Amino acid sequence: MEKKSLEIHSENILPIIKKWLYSDRDIFVRELVSNACDAIQKVKILRDQGEIEAKDDEFRIDVEIHKEQKKLLFIDNGIGMDAEEVKKYIAQIAFSGAEEFLGKYRSSSSDQDQMIGHFGLGFYSAYMVADYVEINTLSYKKDATPVFWRCDGSSEYEIGLGTRASRGTEVALFIGKDHEECLDSSYIQKILSQYCSFLPYPIYFNGKRINEKAPLWVKHSSECVRQDYLDFYHYLYPMEEDPLFWLHLHVDYPFTLKGVLYFPKIRKDFDPNKSSISLYCNRVFVSENCKDIIPHYLMMLKGVIDSPDIPLNVSRSYLQTDRTVRQLGSHISKKVTDSLSTLYRTDRDRFLQVWNDVSVVVKLGILEDDKLYEKAKDFLLWKDTEQNWTTIQEYLERNREKTRDKIFYTVDEKHARHVLQVYREQGIEILCANAPLDSYLMHYLEDKLRPSTFQRIDAEDENILDKSREKVVLDLEGKTEAVRLAEFVQSKLTECDVQVEAKSLATNALPGFVMIDEKQRRMRDYFMRLSPEERAQASQFGKRIFVVNTNNSLIESIRKLDAKRPDVAKDLIHEVYELALLSQKEMDPSAMHEFINRSNRILEVLTTEALKSL
Numbered sequence: 001m002e003k004k005s006l007e008i009h010s011e012n013i014l015p016i017i018k019k020w021l022y023s024d025r026d027i028f029v030r031e032l033v034s035n036a037c038d039a040i041q042k043v044k045i046l047r048d049q050g051e052i053e054a055k056d057d058e059f060r061i062d063v064e065i066h067k068e069q070k071k072l073l074f075i076d077n078g079i080g081m082d083a084e085e086v087k088k089y090i091a092q093i094a095f096s097g098a099e100e101f102l103g104k105y106r107s108s109s110s111d112q113d114q115m116i117g118h119f120g121l122g123f124y125s126a127y128m129v130a131d132y133v134e135i136n137t138l139s140y141k142k143d144a145t146p147v148f149w150r151c152d153g154s155s156e157y158e159i160g161l162g163t164r165a166s167r168g169t170e171v172a173l174f175i176g177k178d179h180e181e182c183l184d185s186s187y188i189q190k191i192l193s194q195y196c197s198f199l200p201y202p203i204y205f206n207g208k209r210i211n212e213k214a215p216l217w218v219k220h221s222s223e224c225v226r227q228d229y230l231d232f233y234h235y236l237y238p239m240e241e242d243p244l245f246w247l248h249l250h251v252d253y254p255f256t257l258k259g260v261l262y263f264p265k266i267r268k269d270f271d272p273n274k275s276s277i278s279l280y281c282n283r284v285f286v287s288e289n290c291k292d293i294i295p296h297y298l299m300m301l302k303g304v305i306d307s308p309d310i311p312l313n314v315s316r317s318y319l320q321t322d323r324t325v326r327q328l329g330s331h332i333s334k335k336v337t338d339s340l341s342t343l344y345r346t347d348r349d350r351f352l353q354v355w356n357d358v359s360v361v362v363k364l365g366i367l368e369d370d371k372l373y374e375k376a377k378d379f380l381l382w383k384d385t386e387q388n389w390t391t392i393q394e395y396l397e398r399n400r401e402k403t404r405d406k407i408f409y410t411v412d413e414k415h416a417r418h419v420l421q422v423y424r425e426q427g428i429e430i431l432c433a434n435a436p437l438d439s440y441l442m443h444y445l446e447d448k449l450r451p452s453t454f455q456r457i458d459a460e461d462e463n464i465l466d467k468s469r470e471k472v473v474l475d476l477e478g479k480t481e482a483v484r485l486a487e488f489v490q491s492k493l494t495e496c497d498v499q500v501e502a503k504s505l506a507t508n509a510l511p512g513f514v515m516i517d518e519k520q521r522r523m524r525d526y527f528m529r530l531s532p533e534e535r536a537q538a539s540q541f542g543k544r545i546f547v548v549n550t551n552n553s554l555i556e557s558i559r560k561l562d563a564k565r566p567d568v569a570k571d572l573i574h575e576v577y578e579l580a581l582l583s584q585k586e587m588d589p590s591a592m593h594e595f596i597n598r599s600n601r602i603l604e605v606l607t608t609e610a611l612k613s614l
């Protein structure tokens, strides 16, 4: 046996690698299996060039645990190495790869947890778990002799005559005391299935094949049918319901990218900061986290992207400015909108079935990426209170004249239903804007849709007035009947922070409603979403006007009652006001107690009066 020295530049490189990478220890499996795949790939190339005889079905990689010897074996029938190659590729090049890695890793040590996990560390990652490593290899070259190499990770290695009788390489890891888990079958099985399930050559673990499923994303979309996509989804996510919709990515220029992305049914416990898209590099699993690569709003998607062009060993801040990564993000974005747009045009029914879930992604996308709006505006659908779907453009075309460019909405169909009814009677459509993002989206869209603005149905009364029945006759003091009515109601609501106006509403049924300025209410709602201290300030916003209907007889009757029973009249006016607040979901919960007490008082008076008339 010959004794040689590793060509190293830093004596303590391995302990440092071990320390730094401890949390990513499992990647050694991926690195060694990838090397084995590369070695087989090289045989294939040489075979295709007529230099070696080899059959496709003989290629294989075996991973074996030999517990008694504390040995983990990686065997391939790839290209093999001769002594010179072992010296060069393992002792020199592999080592310099490790050293280069260390340089990068050290310089970004503050970003430690932001490293993606594909380090180009290669062969030397074996030393994260092994006390020493042996290689037994036979090169494909004619008359090659087998080579044995052994190194304990120090600067010295042994090299000599090996025992391997057929072309290929065996890498034996003698597992260290602290890493005995690596001799546990279920542990290795788990890592292999995570990282190596889609590698191109058969991989066997203790004799059992682990990568039977072909990766769908490497196929062309024209070769795949609906069931293939569903099957693949369930293979990746066995516990999930069917996905709603998917897209197959295939880009050759200006970067290489393949992938299949699925829109899942969005679950309530969905975490918007966790990506479920797995990143692969030439079929090797790299990371479960595509967070810094795909646009944030696509985080809800599931599936796989595979690209050798994503820089994998850099920090997040670098990724965000990287041109390829940005191009890749916008490509995926474009694909998503294109597919939705096609679905909308070609199969509107199916589109409507998925829109509920997909809309969250699109809305978030519009808010995050200005370019998306132009593409999405034609299929950005809103439901109206009659259950019809419409785009804003279509809404405006139909309603613009009546509403003078306003887009009326309600936060849900049950909200202020009686006010809503008045709009309906006027032939004005009301959109439902009850998704959590809608308030932000409306604000964003107003900028695009100028001069149109969104108005909640209780934000104004312009469109629900009946001017023909306005009470305009002046009395001796120069006041109209409407003014008198307003003054009366105001006098009963002195403790409430509300201004009263009396108007001729286009319905008789409604005693009144609370009008809340749209802008101020939005500001208030914004504050309400903040901390409790800021919420306290929120009450300052949202000036309320109680619009009393001059065409409703109740208020007039209460006014008559006031002459005899001012106490009951006061209770009744409060009741009417608070019923309006309640129906508009504007009632302060702390007022509820008094509301119930008062309601009981009123009921008692009414019952007593009713008994008298029996």
Ligand code: ADP
Residues within 6 Å of the ligand: 031, 035, 036, 039, 076, 078, 079, 080, 081, 089, 090, 093, 094, 095, 097, 120, 121, 122, 123, 124, 169
């Ligand atoms: P990388 O794979 O990134 O080149 P590695 O450190 O993993 O870096 O390996 C260094 C080199 O050693 C490889 O490029 C290859 O030439 C050689 N090598 C490693 N493993 C094998 C193997 N199983 N069969 C043949 N050659 C190998």
